Amino acid sequence: MSLSLILLIVLVLLLVGAFPAWPHSRAWGYGPTSIVGVLLIVLIVLMLAGYL
Numbered sequence: 931m932s933l934s935l936i937l938l939i940v941l942v943l944l945l946v947g948a949f950p951a952w953p954h955s956r957a958w959g960y961g962p963t964s965i966v967g968v969l970l971i972v973l974i975v976l977m978l979a980g981y982l
Contacts, residue, residue: 934977941970 948962 934973938970938973938977941966941973945970 945963945966948958948966950956950958950960950963
């Protein structure tokens with residue numbers, strides 16, 4: 931497994947864990963989900979461009 935694939939899996943898990951529907955993250959709002967989502971999009975673009 932490459933490092934970028936592991937990072938992609940970790941970011942997807944963080945995105946699911948930070949979603950405000952879960953009881954532990956309901957008070958956080960959409961802030962953490964947005965940040966992790968942007969990081970996930972940047973990682974995917976970098977993987978498709980061949981930089982990772």
